[in-house]
Amino acid sequence: MQISVDVHNYMETLVGQELAKPKYVDNFDHEQLADLACLALSQLRPVYIRHDIDFLSALPEERLVALKDYAVTAIEAATSMIIDDRRKNRKDEVLVVFSKQQMFDDNIELEWYEKPLLNKN
Template sequence: MKISDDIHNYYEKLVSQHFASLKLEEKYDTEFIADLICVVLNQLPPRYIRHEVDMAFYLPASERFEMENNVKVAVAKALEFMKENS
């Protein structure tokens, strides 16, 4: 059985959006960013979806807020970890 290319972890999108809002790609090189993404995503529970529309219609606002907050905390912790260990 092949897992569909459509299946992905929704946290990846949230992490990408938060990175963009912080303009991290302007501050760090691609190697640092790649490692940072791994550290961040390893702190978060996977949330697999097939279609973005599923999350838009079926995710309660409170859960979306919690997920976004989880990303902010994970990014802050990962940045601290990466800076200390680089």
């Protein structure tokens, strides 16, 4: 089994279908569309499935409409972030200097958010 082949996030399909519409394709370049997809998907709860046809045959229509609405809302929120992109007015001439080298200690205890959710004892 290969997860990237056998399992996928159905929300990616819905976001992709919405971003394929002319209102996005005609107004954003490839890089911006990719950014829109990332920003929108980051806002959505993933729905992992194996086969679209099996999933859709068991999914109530109201739930599918709700999932599509979630995708549209997430893309609209992401669109405002792309339109108001603060990066477009940055100058690449800004020099970044680090005053001291960062050293990482592999023996330091992990933070709570770095620890695995399941403890195997």
